[in-house]
Amino acid sequence: MTSETAQKANTPSSDQIRRAPKVLLHDHLDGGLRPGTIVELARASGYTQLPETDPDKLGVWFHEAADSGSLERYLETFSHTVGVMQTRDALVRVARECAEDLAEDGVVYAEVRYAPEQHLEAGLGLEEVVEAVNEGFRQGERIARENGHRIRVGALLTAMRHAARALEIAELANRYRDLGVVGFDIAGAEAGHPPTRHLDAFEYLKRENNHFTIHAGEAFGLPSIWQALQWCGADRLGHGVRIIDDIQVHADGSVKLGRLASYVRDKRIPLELCPSSNLQTGAADSYAAHPIGLLRRLHFRATVNTDNRLMSHTSMSREFEHLVDAFGYTLDDMQWFSVNAMKSSFIPFDERLAMINDVIKPGYAELKSEWLFRQTTSTSDSATEET
Template identity: 50%
Template sequence: MTLTSDEILALPKVVLHDHLDGGLRPATLIELAAEIGHELPSTEPDELARIFAENANSGDLVRYLEAFAHTTAVMQTAVNLRRVAREAVLDLAADGVIYAELRYAPEQHVDGGLSLQEVVEAVQEGIEEGVSEALEAGFAIRAAAILDAMRHLDRSVEIAELALANRGRCCVAFDIAGPELGFPASNHREAFQLLREAHMPVTIHAGEADGAGSVGEALGLGSARRIGHGVRIHEDIEGFGGEELVLGPIAQHALDMQIPLEVCPTSNVQTAAAPSIEAHPMHELRNLGFAVTVNTDNRLVSGVSMSSEFAALVETGWDKEDLFEATLAAAWGAFLPYDEKADLAELVIEGYGLEL
């Protein structure tokens, strides 16, 4: 039976891949841009959201990325960072998300004079405010932050040290984001060694704009516990989509270790990592036993929510049990202590009303 919109909204959700600078409320972006005199494509919320979504669906990566110049422009003060983080948590909670990991690159928010540490603290304050306000509104959500280093720049060691200094309250993991093709994880070998020796969780954007080799480098040199997107790992599977398959070492490693793939269906189509949601490699990867999770990536820029991503998958044939399995995989893939992951998994099981 097809799930209704209300039924999808009511399902508990876990999002592991959601960029803070890609999920602002349109009205907030317009208000903050006006305060600093930053020009936007539109000052009407619905139209601005439509423009961003059209750019994201244009097939032009340059147009897709234009939105981030606007969002980061207004995220250069502690007050604004706090507000954006708070609203992100509230919006996710209202969408049925019970656990969220919000990621952002501190180095992109220092143009207004903030230090990296001040950026981290402002975002964390906003997250905590959002969790408290959501609870007052009747929504129970837990949220955490992942710190990104930009893979085409050279501050990864500094951001890794920042992540370690804020481990616990303000940071649960480290990531590298930004242009993948031409900027391999090996450029940040020193940062990954530092994190590995400190046993700091790492997730790495890989297998989106580059192929399976990028995923392999993330899993090997980067010791990634999760892969951001990862959909092109299928390029390491001979005969993918057919009856007779031969898994290469990268795919076999990810499957054997149940490395969560932070799949973002709509965004993957928009960036050409997948031809369509119907023909997305995630379906076959899931059927093969890979730990496929469902995520938003950039809610404003892509014009999505967790509920809309669920609905899009339901249109391709996913049912409640399929959504449950992906959400449970996300719960167990969360960067939480084991007992807290178990508690989160129990909430998912209870919320879906399904038996294992």
């Protein structure tokens, strides 16, 4: 088999991309609701501020409103999803449907994040919010299994950068550790809200040997990444796409890494890259120009993620379809990204290893063998016709 033929052998079809075992580390619960669910929850709760009440039109509105090139404008769309996620039943339903939708899309492991402090308007307590979401994820996992899909969902509890409850949320994450919560995160607009404002939360998590990721390097650039790593000690970078600003590509094709980029690569710090979202917030101009292509070539610990499936009108399959079109990625590349993500997850090492060896690698091997079987059959049929 020639190298060109081998490349084609691994080029995935849309169906194969959907069936491939994928791993998702950066997905917001309040950014992935079904439009129909938003309409029904708004009606049940008396929420009257939706811009559209037809599910199809509402879905279009979310995508168009988020597609502004501004992170701040992008974040404004969440007022409506959070607005209908204020009761226990609503949280259970949204989490359940999240797990179902991801499993249907071929995701076998996901870490889904949300900010408990944003779901207290109807009288719920922080613990009640966490327990409702955990229950929804478990229900979704069970329904997925009944439908022939395998998925495991872990929760990341998020504190908002502009608020002052990070330590409280970090303590909450530690309290529900091993009970469905796998780590901690901070999110919100980067500019003017550095992660160093929440050092007490990060110091607490480090003392407790707990895991955390930090939204950094999405819109604000290298200082945000440096602070997240060197002052706060983040295990992963939420987005981290602006690390490209510390990489020089010369006219002859040679590449020079700055000291921060070298540190990130040398330390194998995971980058939670979200291509479609990055285009919407202005972090990249096109899929073909997205830094993920160079970061993959330079062997950074890059991962592929959805960020907000509703606002970006995306899924893990759609993200990979865009990357296959832009960079000619193959099943081997998809497996590389998926293994990277699984290695970088916040569950114990032996459980990560089992997912890689028992689920991810066999899944991709099966997809690759499908093409070889079809090629062998096709060649055999052609030879028979010629004789």
